[in-house]
Amino acid sequence: MSNKDKEVLLSVKNLEVTFHNEGRRFRAVKNANFDIYKGETFSLVGESGSGKTTIGRAIMRINTLSAGEVIFKGKRISGKISKEDDRDVIRSIQMIFQDPAASLNERATIEYCVSEGLYNFHLYKDEEERIAKVDKALEDVGLLPEHKSRYPHEFSGGQRQRVGIARAMIMEPELIVADEPISALDVSIRAQVLNLMNKLKEEKGLTYLFIAHDLSVVRFISDRIAVIHLGRIVEIAETEELFKHPLHPYTISLLSAVPMPDPQIEKAKKLVVYDESKRDHSGPKPVLQEIRPGHFVFANDREMAEYEAKLQEMEKAEASAK
Amino acid sequence: MSERKIVLSAKDIEVKFRVRDNYLTAIRNVSIDLYDGETFAIVGESGSGKSVFTKTFTGMLETNGQISNGSIMFDGKDLTQLKTDKDWEGIRGKKISTIFQDPMTSLNPIRTIGSQITEVITKHQGVSASEAKAQAIEIMTRVGIQNAEHRFDEYPFQYSGGMRQRIVIAIALSCHPEILICDEPTTALDVTIQAQILELIKDLQKELKFTAVYITHDLGVVASVADRVGVMYGGQIVEYGTVEDIFYDPKHPYTWALLSSLPQLGEKGKDLYYITGTPPSLYNKIIGDAFAPRNEHALKIDFVEEPPFFKVSDTHYAKTWLLDPRAPKLEKPEVINNLHEKIKKMTSKGGAFYVE
DSSP: OOGGGSOEEEEEEEEEEEEEETTEEEEEEEEEEEEEETTOEEEEEOOTTSSHHHHHHHHTTSSOOSEEEEEETTEEOSSSOOHHHHHHHHHHEEEEOSOHHHHSOTTSOHHHHHHHHHHHHTOOSSHHHHHHHHHHHHHHTTOOGGGGGSOGGGSOHHHHHHHHHHHHHTTOOSEEEEESTTTTSOHHHHHHHHHHHHHHHHHHTOEEEEEESOHHHHHHHOSEEEEEETTEEEEEEEHHHHHHSOOSHHHHHHHHHSOOSOHHHHHHOOOOOOOGGGSOOOSSOOEEEEEETTEEEEEOHHHHHHHHHHHHHHHHHHHHHO | OTTSOEEEEEEEEEEEEEETTEEEEEEEEEEEEEETTOEEEEEOOTTSSHHHHHHTTTTOOOTTEEEEEEEEEETTEEGGGOOSHHHHTTTBTTTEEEEOSOHHHHSOTTSOHHHHHHHHHHHHHOOOHHHHHHHHHHHHHHTTOTTHHHHTTOOGGGSOHHHHHHHHHHHHHTTOOSEEEEESTTTTSOHHHHHHHHHHHHHHHHHHOOEEEEEESOHHHHHHHOSEEEEEETTEEEEEEEHHHHHHSOOSHHHHHHHHTOGGGOOTTSOOOOOOSOOOOSSSOOOSOTTGGGOTTOOGGGGTSOOOOEESSSSOEEOOGGGSTTSOOOOOOGGGTTHHHHHHHHHTSSSSSSOO
16 A cells, blocks of 8 residues: 555645743744545544644644644645635635534524534525535434434533534535544543544545544544654554554653553553653764654664664564564 | 451442432442452443442542432441531541542642642641651652752642652552552643553552552553452442452453453454443433343343342452343453463563563
């Protein structure tokens, strides 16, 4: 499977976001580079403060870039763009938020919540068409037309998140930025929302940028994963490749930290704590390099050689196991 | 197991809340024994009553709530009989301590970390200020705060989330409690920090030999810390047993459903299992098995009569009619069969996922 043949929907190039606070500068995202292919789920995984949400918000153009650019369908969408492009991008890139209760207007009916984008962009000929669109969006997410007249507080957490998804879907977007869409939900409801997101991806050919901190969820839903630490993308790989051959020490520590629902494994597990300051930083400045097709790791030449040796050892062990 | 010492014994606990003119029954006849030095995890969805139940151990129910039935025997006393804060003195915070989810709300933002720890020590142990400070610094060091002497005079905002939770643990343990209740202690923290905090509590437990009660919705956390597990649904414990019993040989359909909906068990391209419907309303009297309306394996009797606890083994009990000899034989769903083999295959696909 070569990534070269796939169509790139969104491309992030040398992206940097800097926040200014009382004269101090803080680089929240440092030189991020990645492509998102059409029809895939690309996940950004990291801890709080790692800059994963900031990247999502930079793509949504909520945060301004201090360097680099974002290309969507071959067009630059960061910085100053024409009014038509602006409208087009707002419609084609939609967002789903973490807390469905906070992202819906409590005093508006579900009908209004879902139609809001249509109103703003006049995406309907007449009332009839608008209502038909709302009904369709609600149906897509597994809600019923009669839910239209209700208010957000009348729904459970999972249903509210469905309304949040319907709100995004009604705009017929091509890319959805989903920022921790299931972290606030119960285990059983999580499964429903994940299934729904997968279903919509298949039916509508959607592309997702999925932002999360929980690797176990990410594994189920993603095609490719980027691991981000302190504003820096340290590793990008296809999902199974990343789980099979994690190379960067931070990726390894993140993988070991996720508790698995199996007492035998959990009780035998040894915790790997990652400490940036205790690593060997000798040698030239590291950059994101491709070590295997589609597998990138943030390293300098010395570290590259170490990772290469490790990878070969792992591949050898697998070959002999077969 | 049976010869182990019981530190706390709750019997037939029922908790009611008055909401406007209505009564809500949050806990319905829950009984449990806690053994000395064990880790007992209570797992369930939000609203299942897991927090409310453990709050009865420290008399911290909201003012509209009351224990309407049952007894909690601890240290020769029935805790349900204690009413005023004065009655609770000497137990709450001293013999039974609690760690809550959000460390920022448990700490006072405008007082130094040091004064908040020493307050507890002087209050419960009646030692001098300098002795309290020495003890506080010792316990701060023990929970992994480097340079504790210096950080003693800092404020909560100067600490990171993980460090704050370490302070909360230090405060909770400063009086050497017999029982430590950990109410979602790591839900607000990052996974890597979560792993460290869980490790810290485990280490401290080995050293100080307290009994730990975890409340969590994360089955991964349960697998990592628990000796025994109680699964809660609709204000009742529906199944309890050792952690191996619950993960490898679950008997209650709700436990099956909970395990089946784990995203870790999902296969690419297939839908994840999920539980349909919503949890029962606790305002109404629940007839039969509370899980029956959402249970695809429900029997007729589940809608009529509440099941008793059936014994599976000496350690393992489940409240489901499926264990009645007259019930049809039903195996647990395929997804959670051979759970250990499945997870093992996933975690060690030749990779360096875990250092084993």
